[in-house]
Amino acid sequence: MKYWLVKTEPDVYSIDDLAREGKTLWSGVRNYQARNFLREMKLGDKLLIYHSNAEPPGVAGIGEICQEHIPDPTQFEEGGEYFDPKSTTVNPRWSCPQVGFVKKLPHLVPLQALREEESLKGLLLLQPGTRLSVIPVSEDHFRAIIAMGKAVKVS
DNA sequence: GCCAACGTTGGC
């Protein structure tokens, strides 16, 4: 099993939206490297759901792959925000898996806390210049971040 | 809202 982190803007789609719906197609990713990671995701892989462009940004919950990638339907929606005129049904460019809700963390783990955590050195999310919206995470890092989300805040 | 750091596009 592999572990990942996926970014979402909570104003657009938050962990609470995922909790309400139970599952969702992770559509709209338009970056080749991120797309390739989406295609690598296997049934049962676990995801950290990260809130970007939020106050504060951070890891909000956990999801899992409940269906492996299919062609992203939004690439064919003419006039839609994610329409890609160069994409064809025969040769689709973009893919998306279906992500199921697992849980919301008791506490959001802010980006700042991730940066301050020594054991998370090397987490791709924290590397300067990483803007990828889909990022592989090691099992150790995955567990460490969840533990941070369970811990009672001291300050 | 700013802007740095990337990615993408398209002319040549």
Place this chain on the structure above:
DNA sequence: GCCAACGTTGGC
């Protein structure tokens, strides 16, 4: 295939 211009991401 280079690279300048432009668009996007996402923290601050």
